[in-house]
Amino acid sequence: MISDIPGSTDLREFPYGIIEYEIDKTKLLGTGLWSDVYFAAPSLPKATSTTSPTEVPYNTESILTPPLTPVKHRNSLSRSSAAALPPIPCAYAIKVPTSRQAKAVFEAEARILSYLSSFPRAGDHIVPFFGLDTRNQAIIMGALPQTLETFVTTELASLSEEGRTEKLASIFPPLALYLIRGLEWLTEKGCVHADIKPGNILLSDTVRPIYADFSSAIFLYEQPTSQGPLGGGTWDFLCPSLLRSAASAAGRLTPSTKTDLYSLAIALLYVIIGGSPFDSAGSNAFRRREMAKSGNPLLWAFGGDEGWKSEKRIKELSKRVGWDVQQFLKMGLEKLEMRVEVGVWREELEGKTGGS
Incomplete structure (x- = not known):
């Protein structure tokens, strides 16, 4: 979900039914204790099925390639959900977990970013946050130079x-x-x-x-x-x-x-x-x-x-x-x-x- 209520602690989930991303595996922006961060470009979702995607296994290929089948077709999402979507950036920075053990760390970070991002002008102080991709636990952010x-x-x-x-x-x-x-x-x-x-x-x-x-x-x-x-x-x-x-x-x-x-x-x-x-x-x-x-x-x-x-x-x-x-x-x-x-x-x- 995406909350526009200031101070909300609701988890902001990335709306992959509206917009997708294509990770560029050649552009590693950074690496950390639990994660790697890659450059990605926005793209339209490839809706071929309405069934839920299977759990993403934690190997290199599955982490770097987001599932191509969204849960819902982009046209099936409510207008209120679409209205709450932040402005789409020219490029994303996709933070992906490097192990299963990172799941709790990613969820905790996503909740803090969801909370902070709910306040007006949050982008003046913190990285633009577009949600947690619940298919692969990736954190979706705006890319800066x-x-x-x-x-x-x-x-x-x-x-x-x-x-x-x-x-x-x-x-x-x-x-x-x-x-x-x-x-x-x-x-x-x-x-x-x-x-x-x-x-x-x-x-x-x-x-x-x-x-x-x-x-x-x-x-x-x-x-x-x-x-x-x-x-x-x-x-x-x-x-x-x-x-x-x-x-x-x-x-x-x-x-x-x-x-x-x-x-x-x-x-x-x-x-x-x-x-x-x-x-x-x-x-x-x-x-x-x-x-x-x-x-x-x-x-x-x-x-x-x-x-x-x-x-x-x-x-x-x-x-x-x-x-x-x-x-x-x-x-x-x-x-x-x-x-x-x-x-x-x-x-x-x-x-x-x-x-x-």
Whole structure:
């Protein structure tokens, strides 16, 4: 079903009786702990039967190829269902499970996306969501040009230092403000993302960022049910309090808006310096984890053989924008008990940028 009631927790199911999709198996957009994400084009359904499709087996061919026989012919759906269908995008991003064990994770993510997408202007903050395909458990989303990670590692990395600083000076303030407002919006809706990082932030052609990949997300009023490695979150971007509590006999700390805020601050630091602040650990995974747990990302960012470059980049950006970027990031990188609320962080940035 597709609900247009704000705050509805009803699961949004992809209306394959109205519109279908053709997956391009040559275009892998991303991969994760439980899934692969592929590019797909919208297409008309191929209605040859009114019988329900059989369960899709979890092998590569069946996962990547959606069933060609919908439950209902497109003309048999009610007008109200058709009216509730979101605008059809030029392209879909199809998130497909890679094992049967992923079913519960996908359903939980689809329910959170269904809830968030029911609010007006949800597309200003999160990836467009078109529903869960109940035939194969695929999550159907709108495709965007690139992630924040690829923007940094390709477009920004191709520029000279001067050109890079000039580009950052023009896009960083609004980029940061959009993301902080998006985090505040998620908080207002009672949601914790729990895996904010550049690879989970999508960019439009105008470099406007939105959040994606809610596979680790939880509601503020719920306790996480997964006992996995912090929801599969990437260590470099996780709050040190979460990392330390994961190994503590006292029990695991629950992700919160303040832990999301830290992750966002690290993601913004990543944009400025061109990589993780813990890259100086090299291939030493143990050292990298200990650095991430230490809670001193700026110390590690400015250390090592390339630390001088990172420090210079943040200082040059501060000169161009006319305010201390490092001090602003520190507000989000403080210890958990000293960290500001997201609304305070947003107000601080609006004061520096004039609110635009």
